[in-house]
Amino acid sequence: MKASFKTCALIGHFAEARIAESAGAALAALARRGVKVLVAADEAGDFGAAARAVPRAELASQADFMIAVGGDGTLLEAARLVTGREVPLLGINRGRLGFLTDVMPEDVAAGIDAVLDGQCAADARRLLEARLQRGDGRSVFCVGDPMQSIYGFRQAEVRAFLELAEDGIGELRFDVQR
Numbered sequence: 001m002k003a004s005f006k007t008c009a010l011i012g013h014f015a016e017a018r019i020a021e022s023a024g025a026a027l028a029a030l031a032r033r034g035v036k037v038l039v040a041a042d043e044a045g046d047f048g049a050a051a052r053a054v055p056r057a058e059l060a061s062q063a064d065f066m067i068a069v070g071g072d073g074t075l076l077e078a079a080r081l082v083t084g085r086e087v088p089l090l091g092i093n094r095g096r097l098g099f100l101t102d103v104m105p106e107d108v109a110a111g112i113d114a115v116l117d118g119q120c121a122a123d124a125r126r127l128l129e130a131r132l133q134r135g136d137g138r139s140v141f142c143v144g145d146p147m148q149s150i151y152g153f154r155q156a157e158v159r160a161f162l163e164l165a166e167d168g169i170g171e172l173r174f175d176v177q178r
Contacts, residue, residue, distance in 0.1 A: 005116055009038045009059035009087075011078050012069035012094070014045030018105075019094050022069045025108040026092065027051065033116050038063055060087050065115065071095015088122060090115055 008030055012019045027050045030037050039047060040056040047053075054062060060081045065088045068078035075091040082089055091101030092108055103111035114120050 005035060005064040007036045007038060007063045009063035009066040009081075010051065010069065011040060011059065011066060011081070012043070012074055012092075014039075014043055014069075016094075019069050020045065022092050022094055022105050022108055025105075026067055026069065026112060029109040029112040033113070035116070056081070060085050063087060065090065067092060067112070068101070069094055070101075072100045075100045088115070090120075 010023060010026060010030075012023055014020050014023055023045070027037060027047065031050060037047070037051040038054050038059055039045065039051045040059060041053040042056055060066065066078050066082055067090045068075045069092045071093070072095055074095070075089070078089055078091075090103060090111065092103045092105065092111070093101035094105060095101065
């Protein structure tokens with residue numbers, strides 16, 4: 001991936017100490033390389049002059065690339081923000097498992113340098129888009145992780161029709177209980 005990155009959006013739950021620590025390391029690495037940083041205005045964190053706060057919905061439109069600091073949920077949130085845009089996404093793992101994030105906390109500076117030096121290959125991934133229909137007729141539309149949208153229900157039956165392009169490839173039915 002060869003590109004000239006001048007502005008980076010940094011996303012995460014910065015009130016958490018571990019995430020703030022990695023965000024600080026990312027800010028230092030980006031500043032050393034002369035990259036401007038944007039953060040969501042609604043996110044806690046005092047970045048001073050190191051980052052400019054913008055509305056969350058505008059992060060992807062104003063940035064050349066995005067860094068998600070957190071777990072897979074944070075990376076999926078960032079992926080939703082960049083959907084439909086040519087904005088690469090780098091994940092710094094501060095979650096429990098880190099199936100989707102690429103960079104470990106001790107490798108933040110090296111990971112950012114690799115991106116800025118064009119040493120990374122883009123890995124295009126698809127997001128799951130779903131509409132969840134409840135028995136009472138209400139529905140929830142979600143992109144990324146539809147299971148997050150049904151956690152609020154005590155018990156839910158979920159029926160999913162799987163599609164690949166326009167051809168259905170199957171139907172799943174399962175119960176979700178908390």
